[in-house]
Amino acid sequence: MASFETVVKILVVEDEAGLRDSIRDYFAEGGNVCETVGDYASALQKINMYRYDCILLDITLPNGSGLDILDALKANHHPDGVLIISAKNSLDDRLQGLDLGADDYLTKPFHLSELKARVMAIVRRKSFNGNREIVFNEITVDLLAKQVLVSGTPVKLTKKEYALLLYFIANKSKVISKNAIAEHLWGDEIDISDNFDFIYSHIKNLRKKLIDAGSGDYIQSAYGMGYKFTDH
Amino acid sequence: MKLLDRYNRVSLLATISMIVIAGIVYYFTISFILTNQVDKDLLVEENEIFDYVSLNHRLPQVFKSDDLKIRFTATPDSTIVRRIADSHFYDDQEHEDEAARMLTSSVRVGTQLYRINITESKVETDYLIRVIFMITLGLIFVLLVVLLLVNRTLMRKLWEPFYETLRQIKLFNLADRNGIHQVDTRIDEFHDLNREVTAMSQRVLQDYQSLKSFTENASHELMTPLAVIVSKLETLMQDSDVTERQGVLIGEAYQTVDRLKKLNRSMLLLSRIENKLMQDAEDIDLRDTVRKKVIEFQELLADKHIVIREDLEPHHIKLNRDLLNIMLNNLLGNAIQHNSPGGRIVVRLTGQQLSFCNTGVPNSLNQQTIFQRFHKSPESEGTGLGLTLVKQICDNYSFGFGYTFADQLHCFTVVFAN
Secondary structure (H helix, E strand, O other): OOHHHOOOEEEEEOOOHHHHHHHHHHHOOOOOEEEEEOOHHHHHHHHHHOOOOEEEEEOEEOOEEHHHHHHHHHHOOOOOEEEEEEOOOOHHHHHHHHHOOOOEEEEOOOOHHHHHHHHHHHHHHHOOOOOOEEEEOOEEEEOOOOEEEEOOEEEOOOHHHHHHHHHHHHOOOOEEEHHHHHHHHHOOOOOOOOOOHHHHHHHHHHHHHHHHOOOOOOEEEEOOOEEEEOOO | OOHHHHHHHHHHHHHHHHHHHHHHHHHHHHHHHHHHHHHHHHHHHHHHHHHHHHHHOOOOOOOOOOOEEEEEEEOOOOOOOOEEEEEEEEEOOOOEEEEEEEEEEEEEEOOEEEEEEEEEEOHHHHHHHHHHHHHHHHHHHHHHHHHHHHHHHHHHHHHHHHHHHHHHHHHOOOOOOOOOOOOOOOOHHHHHHHHHHHHHHHHHHHHHHHHHHHHHHHHHHHHHHHHHHHHHHHHHHOOOOOOHHHHHHHHHHHHHHHHHHHHHHHHHHHHHHHOOOOOOOEEEEHHHHHHHHHHHOHHHHHHOOOEEEEEEOOOEEEEOHHHHHHHHHHHHHHHHHOOOOOOEEEEEEOOOEEEEEEOOOOOOOOOOOOOOOOOOOOOOOOOOOHHHHHHHHHHHOOOEEEEEEEOOEEEEEEEOOO
């Protein structure tokens, strides 16, 4: 198992209970710790008492702004990673958030799989041991060289296949929707939605390349919903 | 027809006919007065003759004059009626007939009766009338010229505020928030018109703004519930005992929510572009960007076995990178999505324009409806806002954006300014 994934501790600051619970359910598996708060005051309390690998921060909160929480974090030189989630897809908010030291910015509504992938990327970047490798059983991804090895043998993947593999590993054992995959690979402003059948050929190619290189068959189709990367 | 021309035409016609009528009346009046004058002269002559005869009992000596001839003829006829009538006057010097008035009368000298014929030429009066006629003509001409000039300059000056208001109305655009400005004028009608138009433009702008902010707020408010639905469906997907049937249902619900999400995003994006909230422009190597975009889409191209030909000249352009991205995504995305399997795409970039041409349906798309919001082909599952977005971006940068269909290729062309 990859070392960066042993325990990830996350704080979700989100006033919408439905969304908060979904995020917690999605993250709180495999030993991850996922705490949630729904308002400004409790969020401030939490960040003053505990440290997190990543804080998911909603900007619009009852009685305060998520940007102020970000301010408080940075003022105290806390190293927590911060991912801003906002309903406002405005450049100003995005720039302001990133200027204040947020690591990433995601606009509502988002796919949980995309959120997880982004959080994992932040956690990876923040990890002290400078982990530049992701390991999943016999598959090793060298993040610096952007190379994939199966049992030590390099596998030649296209840019998109590489991104797809990383996305799968970040969301391992999760069903990922075709929409989420398409959006991750081609961006969210692309207005193509031919049932995302074209996703299928990429998945097929990636799967074939991995199996040909001697890896297990980890990519499973999940009925009409999407795909799952799992070893059981 | 312009008001000024129309007015000119009417006023000129009226003026000319008035002057012509006046001229005719004038002519006859003067002619009548002058003839009267000549007749009076004739009567004076006659009187002189009578006086002479009664005093001297013989006929006076007759002198030839330029315009007066007196002739006595002995006549046995005693029934001569005294009358004045039109006649001719033979000018001995000029050797020509002239219009004249002739008085016929009689006088008795002793026992002999004489017929008197006094003829006076009207050549002088004719001349006078001609001069008057010429002066009148000249007057008409001068009057017309003056009238035209006055109309042209004065009317134009008078109507200036009107034209200024009209120009502003023509330029009036809901998207750029400057309404119609007050134009300075002392003419009440134009002042009123302008004030009302100005007030109206303000009202329209206000209504439009509130409508737009309503759309924007509504879209924003939709985002959070949408996020909850998406996350719940995604959580549901993770359930290990989802049956195949349930899975398909969840998948369909998920896709539909995703479409709703995209639609909402596009609407927000559109209103932000309309409000010119994405202003920061940078110098972009368009050829390089287009090439990268094609590479980005190559899997989609390969999936449909579409052959793409790039015909790109170097071109730099200054605009917002996000907007350019949206534009290229939509143009190339459309060219792929609406293409037939095994079709082709031609991307052409010159210093003047960028065009995406693709094969697809065998006939031309409807030029009228194609750029309308939410217009889409029956088989499309897009938002129907793609081309609207591109059009809006082009409008923001004053680029032209058009569609043509030729040689079985549907072409969407962005024409850069200058």
